[in-house]
Amino acid sequence: xxxxxxxxxxxxxxxxxxxxxxxxxxxxxxxxxxxxxxxxxxxxxxxxxxxxxxxxxxxxxxxxxxxxxxxxxxxxxxxxxxxxxxxxxxxxxxxxxxxxxxxxxxxxxxxxxxxxxxxxxxxxxxxxxxxxxxxxxxxxxxxxxxxxxxxxxxxxxxxxxxxxxxxxxxxxxxxxxxxxxxxxxxxxxxxxxxxxxxxxxxxxxxxxxxxxxxxxxxxxxxxxxxxxxxxxxxxxxxxxxxxxxxxxxxxxxxxxxxxxxxxxxxxxxxxxxxxxxxxxxxxxxxxxxxxxxxxxxxxxxxxxxxxxxxxxxxxxxxxxxxxxxxxxxxxxxxxxxxxxxxxxxxxxxxxxxxxxxxxxxxxxxxxxxxxxxxxxxxx
Ligand SMILES: [Zn+2]
Numbered sequence: 098x099x100x101x102x103x104x105x106x107x108x109x110x111x112x113x114x115x116x117x118x119x120x121x122x123x124x125x126x127x128x129x130x131x132x133x134x135x136x137x138x139x140x141x142x143x144x145x146x147x148x149x150x151x152x153x154x155x156x157x158x159x160x161x162x163x164x165x166x167x168x169x170x171x172x173x174x175x176x177x178x179x180x181x182x183x184x185x186x187x188x189x190x191x192x193x194x195x196x197x198x199x200x201x202x203x204x205x206x207x208x209x210x211x212x213x214x215x216x217x218x219x220x221x222x223x224x225x226x227x228x229x230x231x232x233x234x235x236x237x238x239x240x241x242x243x244x245x246x247x248x249x250x251x252x253x254x255x256x257x258x259x260x261x262x263x264x265x266x267x268x269x270x271x272x273x274x275x276x277x278x279x280x281x282x283x284x285x286x287x288x289x290x291x292x293x294x295x296x297x298x299x300x301x302x303x304x305x306x307x308x309x310x311x312x313x314x315x316x317x318x319x320x321x322x323x324x325x326x327x328x329x330x331x332x333x334x335x336x337x338x339x340x341x342x343x344x345x346x347x348x349x350x351x352x353x354x355x356x357x358x359x360x361x362x363x364x365x366x367x368x369x370x371x372x373x374x375x376x377x378x379x380x381x382x383x384x385x386x387x388x389x390x391x392x393x394x395x396x397x398x399x400x401x402x403x404x405x406x407x408x409x410x411x412x413x414x415x416x417x418x419x420x421x422x423x424x425x426x427x428x429x430x431x432x433x434x435x436x437x438x439x440x441x442x443x444x445x446x447x448x449x450x451x452x453x454x455x456x457x458x459x460x461x462x463x464x465x466x467x468x469x470x471x472x473x474x475x476x
Contacts, residue, residue, distance in 0.1 A: 099208040100159040102304065103130040111288065115211045118288035119278060119297040126401050128304045129159045134352040142319050151197060151312040157348060158308050163207040164233040165200050166190045169312055173320040173465070178434055179446055181464040182326070184317060186338070187438055191225045191252065192471030194313070194338055195300060199225035201309030202298045203233045212236065215295035217274035219267065220249045220393055221470055222300040222337075227258035230298075238295060240274040242267060246392075248474050267395070274299075301335040301400035310341025311348065317465055318346070318355055325349075327462040328360040330449045332441060332469060333372050333416060334394030336405045339363060343408035359465075361408055362457065363416035364448030366391040370418040371399065375406050382451075384420025391424060393441030393470060415457055423447045437472040445469075 099113035104121035135156040147153050151169025152162045176183040186194035216226040217240035230237035237258035263270045280292040300306045331339045346358040368387015370380040428443035452458045
């Protein structure tokens with residue numbers, strides 16, 4: 098039975114199904130009513146069968162594995178020049194960590210008997226949803242900005258998904274997408290049930306996506322012999338990986354598998370830094386102007402903004418903004434060190450340096466940083 102949906106704010110519940118609402122009547126993003134986890138001690142990595150990739154951790158997931166390439170278990174490698182460990186999240190079938198959420202989201206779509214999925218994205222999430230829809234044999238419409246990058250458009254089209262170009266802002270693209278999935282509601286108090294024109298496989302709103310990104314935390318802990326680092330520095334756009342990490346580490350702690358949740362330190366780009374603002378930081382990060390180099394995290398209004406703030410508060414975390422210059426300099430340094438990533442992936446390692454300089458992190462702190470997207474797709 099597919100897991101039902103639940104609103105942590107107003108405690109309404111909704112039955113699972115292709116017409117389930119894409120958000121709560123109160124406006125909040127929905128979550129799964131179930132948060133399963135296994136009992137007892139976990140196996141050491143040497144005895145863990147990891148051949149199913151991130152689905153190795155199926156006992157933590159409220160979804161059955163229907164659509165998978167056995168993705169995940171990305172390498173965790175030393176990065177001596179940064180005195181940190183990098184998790185190579187660009188080592189996925191579509192070249193970004195978004196596959197973590199795409200495998201669980203499309204698996205959920207199959208569980209619900211959905212025939213068509215819709216998503217809005219300007220990049221990696223659209224490519225991931227299109228690719229996993231192809232794997233599932235489902236139709237997919239991906240709403241994209243009219244000026245979408247050609248390489249990202251190709252990844253969507255070649256997988257057989259239909260790109261729908263929308264003129265206007267990134268929000269206009271989202272609004273157009275939601276307009277096709279959302280049914281008429283009697284009044285403002287009703288939840289927006291879905292019409293059957295497509296199920297909203299949104300990386301920002303759909304809880305199935307975050308079930309997938311939680312596996313980042315399980316892998317980090319397993320790869321470190323079921324311990325957690327002192328801190329993880331992650332980029333924040335909608336915060337799909339940031340919140341996934343928070344939920345995953347929290348679930349491990351709740352299951353008694355680890356003793357602590359690491360400090361979660363966020364990184365945003367100067368000029369598009371709503372979370373930095375909400376923690377009282379400088380949204381320009383000391384830079385003179387905003388930057389558009391990190392197009393993957395240019396999100397002015399994250400779908401789960403309040404929860405991002407809570408995750409930072411709960412872990413003694415923080416969020417800072419980085420200007421274009423440190424991002425570009427870090428990208429160059431990453432490439433010269435053999436990490437061929439896209440510009441957005443340089444924001445978190447650039448933030449790591451800043452966090453050390455300002456004393457948020459000490460030299461002895463043990464830090465993990467994900468590198469989120471491949472450089473190959475930016476060509
Ligand atoms: Zn609600």
